[in-house]
Amino acid sequence: MSKAILVDTTRCIGCGACATACKVVNKLPLSDPGAAHDLPTKPLSDDGLVAFAQSHGEVGGNLSAGALNVVEAHGNVFVRRFCMHCADPTCVSVCPVGAFEKTQTGPVVYNQDRCIGCRYCMMACPFGIPRYEWEKIWAPRVRKCHMCAARQAKGLQPACTLVCPVQAAIFGERDELLKEAENRIRQDPGKYVNHIYGQAEVGGTSVLYLSAVPFEELGLPTDLPHDALPNYTYRVLSKLPRLVAATGVLLGGIFWITNRREEVAKKEKPEK
C-alpha cells in the first residue's frame, strides 16, 4: 500500500548520482555550471537520466531550496539526506492552512497554492528538513523532497533510486523493505547496527536507513521518541474544549455570585 525508500549506507559508494538526478527532475540548477551544458533541453528519458546522473554526480553541500537531496560524507561513510516522509508527519500537523499532505501511497507533498509562508513547518520538523526560498520576494516557497510523487503516479520509481548504480537506495512497499532490512541485519549481524532507523522513530517514516556505525555518527537525530510528535500537541489541545467550557461556566458562576452579592448589598443599604 504505502511506498518507501530503504537506504543502506553500507552499500553507498558516494557517487552522488541521486543528488544530480533529484536536481534534474526538479529543474534545480546543478552545482557544476559546466555539467548543465551536457543536459539536453528536452525532457530526459529514464535511460538518459541514469546516464547523465551517473556521469555528473554531486557530493556534499547542505539541503537548501536548491538541493532537496544531498549526499553527506561522515568519515568514510556516505549518507543521503532528504525528507523522511513520516507516517504521521509533524509538518502536516502544524501547517495552519493544510499545505502539506501525507498521501495514501507514502509521499508527504506540499501544495504551494495554500502556503502562507509562516515557516512553522520548518521550525517543527524533527529532522530539520524543509527549506525556504529566502531570496524570493513575492512568492517564496517551502522546498523539500516529495518522493517524486508525480513520477510515482505514472507508475515510475523516484529518480534517486532509479539512478543509484549499486542499489544502495531502493524503492518499494514499506512492509517489504522492512522485511528486507531485517534480513540483511540477520544475515550479517556483525556488519550492521541492530536497528532500522525510521521503523519506529517519531511513529515510523517512509524512509529507512541501515548502518554499520551508530546512527548519531551519521548526523541523524537519535533522541527521537517513538511516539508521533503531533500527539504531543494533541494531548494538550484535545483538553482545550473542556478547559474553555469549564472556564466559561466558572466565570459565569462567579459573575452570578458576585452580582447577587451586589444586588443584596444594594437592597440592604437604604435600610441602614
Next chain:
Amino acid sequence: MHLNKLPKLTFWRAVLALILAAGAYSTYARFFHGLGASTNLSDRFPWGLWIGFDVLCGVGTAAGGFTLAAIVYVFHLERFRPIIRPAILIAFLGYARVGTTMLYEVGRPIRIWYPLILWNPRSVLFEVAWCVMLYVTVAGLEFSPVILERLGWKAPLKILKAVMLPLVFFGILLSTMHQSSLGSLFLIVPTKLHPYWYSPLLPLFFIVSAVGVGLALLILASHLSARAFGACIEQSILVDLGKAMAVVMLLYATLRFQDLWERGTFAYLRQPTVETTAFLLECLLGVVLPIVLLLIRRVREDPEGLFAAAVLVITGFLLNRLNVSVTGLEGWAGGSYFPRWTEVAVSVSTVAAAVFAFGWAVRYLSVFPPARPSDGKTGEITSARAARELKPATREAELVSRA
C-alpha cells in the same frame, strides 16, 4: 513651565521620527527585497525576532486587557473600573501590532487571511491565527464606546452597551485559549527545545506569566501616563495590582520550579552554557527579584519601587519568550541567531507607533479618569513632583482640546 517642556518634547519627537524613518526603510526592504535581504532568518532559524518578540511578547503583554476585564466584570471588583479602559486600549493596540508585524513575518503577506478559508484544526498556529483575529475585533468593540462617547453617537453606543457583557466574556475565553496556545506552539519540538524551557506544561506557564505581565504593563502604563499626561490613577489601586502581580508571579515561580525539579533539569545548571546563563538571567532577574521586591511592603507602596518591580516582570517575560523561541533552539540548530537591524527597526517602530497611539488616545479621549485633587491620603500620587508635573500637563491638554 511651557518653555521648559518644549525641548524635551522635540527631543522625543526627534527620536520618534528617527525610529519611524528606520521602520519605513525596513518596510521597504522587507517588501521589495524579500525576507532573505531584510532579516537574518535562515533555514536553521526560520523563526526569529518577529515571532519571539512581536508575536509571543506582543500577545502576552496585551493580557492586561482580559485580566482586568475579568476582575471588573466577572469578579465585580469595582475599585478597578478606572483602569479598565487603559487596559483594553493596551490590549487592542497590542493585538493590532501583532497583526501588523505578522504581515512582515509571513513569506506571502497577501495570503495572511488564508486561515479563514483553509482550515487545519490540528494546527496550534491555526487556532492562534483565529483567536488573534477574533480578539482584535472584540477588543476594538470593547474600546469603541470611548470613541463613540467622544463623537456623541448615542444609538450604536446603546447597542454596544447591551452586548458588552457577553462580548467581555467571549474576550476572556478567547484569551485563555490562545495565551496558552502560544505555549502549545512549542509542544511539538520536544527534541529541539532545551529542557530548561521545554515542558508539557508550556501552555500553563504561558498563560500564568501572561497574566503577570499584563498586570505589570498596566502598572507601567499608569505610571508613565501620570508622568507624561497627568492622567491619574489612585496609587492604592496600583498597589493592589502589585499585590496581585506578586501572587501571580509566585504561582508561576512555584509551577516552574516544581516542573524543572521533576524533570531533573537542574542537573544542566552544572554546564556553563549560553543556555544556562540565559536561564539564570531570566529566572533571577525576571522572577525571583521582582517577587522579593513586591513582598517588601515599603517597596510595593512606593510608586518608584512598584514601577521597578513591574519593569523587572516585563523584562523577565521578554527574556522567557525569546529564550523559548530563539535561545532554547540554538543548540539544536548548531548556531546562533541575532536579528538584523532592519528586523529590530520593524519591531521598535511598531511599538513606538502603538505607544504614540496610546498617548494620543490618553490626550484626546477619556481613557483615564479625569485627574482630581487628591484627598491627601498616604499612598496616593501626591508627591510634590507628581503634582508639579500634573498641572502643566493638564493645562496643556485643556489648551489643546479647546483649540
